[in-house]
Amino acid sequence: MEAALIILIVVVVLALVVAALAFQRRRRSGSVVTVDEVERRSGPGGGSA
Amino acid sequence: MNDVLVKATDLVGRPVVTLDGMQVGEVKDVVLGLGEATLIGFTLRNPGFLGGPMKETVPWRSIHAVGPDAVMIPSVDATGDPEAVDDSDAHAATEIPVVTDDGAEVGRVTDVVLATGCPPEVVGFEIEAGEKMPSSGSRVLLPIEAMRAASSEAVVVPPTATDFVHDDLSGFGAAVDRFRASLEGDER
Numbered sequence: 483m484e485a486a487l488i489i490l491i492v493v494v495v496l497a498l499v500v501a502a503l504a505f506q507r508r509r510r511s512g513s514v515v516t517v518d519e520v521e522r523r524s525g526p527g528g529g530s531a
Numbered sequence: 532m533n534d535v536l537v538k539a540t541d542l543v544g545r546p547v548v549t550l551d552g553m554q555v556g557e558v559k560d561v562v563l564g565l566g567e568a569t570l571i572g573f574t575l576r577n578p579g580f581l582g583g584p585m586k587e588t589v590p591w592r593s594i595h596a597v598g599p600d601a602v603m604i605p606s607v608d609a610t611g612d613p614e615a616v617d618d619s620d621a622h623a624a625t626e627i628p629v630v631t632d633d634g635a636e637v638g639r640v641t642d643v644v645l646a647t648g649c650p651p652e653v654v655g656f657e658i659e660a661g662e663k664m665p666s667s668g669s670r671v672l673l674p675i676e677a678m679r680a681a682s683s684e685a686v687v688v689p690p691t692a693t694d695f696v697h698d699d700l701s702g703f704g705a706a707v708d709r710f711r712a713s714l715e716g717d718e719r
Contacts, residue, residue: 512543512544512558512559512560512561513543513560513561513623513624514540514560514561514563514623514625514642514643515560515561515562515563515618515621515622515623515624516562516563516564516565516621516622516623516624516627516683517562517563517564517571517617517618517620517621517622
């Protein structure tokens with residue numbers, strides 16, 4: 483019974499670690515994106531020549 | 532064209548460093564305004580394996596240089612103002628169809644080519660060539676006009692743009708110049 487409980491805890495902890503790493507990886511992934519720069523130019527420091 | 536050409540995806544992950552040598556972060560997103568073919572700026576993330584996104588951004592006006600190994604900014608003060616490079620409404624710049632003025636699809640965008648001058652300018656796209664291109668299925672560089680209107684829905688190019696496709700960045704600047712000169716010649 484105790485062994486099953488320990489295994490369950492280990493599995494849950496491992497699942498949480500894997501989920502956290504996957505979430506972190508997704509947040510870190512960069513990309514090339516496009517926006518409507520007409521809106522941006524109206525903002526402070528919005529960049530267009 | 533004397534400006535250094537880079538692919539936008541190559542800038543992702545590049546360190547952002549101040550002129551006195553302090554790394555403030557890494558490039559997370561390259562934010563482009565395709566309507567006027569400009570670089571808006573970069574969003575940042577903390578360096579390191581566990582570094583998450585930063586609130587600070589780098590608008591293009593604050594960029595000192597885009598080098599082969601780092602993006603240089605004058606000082607930490609050049610970052611800040613998350614509103615300056617707000618990508619909350621952003622769309623992915625890839626997979627946008629590229630069509631000619633006469634409605635033929637020549638491919639889909641896989642990357643964006645930037646000239647790192649002042650101001651930085653979108654000078655072309657890397658596309659996966661469509662079935663109507665001689666190099667169908669391969670990735671080629673396609674020049675675009677200066678200040679060419681484009682959107683997140685489609686990039687429209689003159690049919691003659693396909694005559695100036697290039698395989699790699701070396702020599703692509705000259706192809707862009709020749710393409711644009713040919714358009715100016717047509718207008719006269």
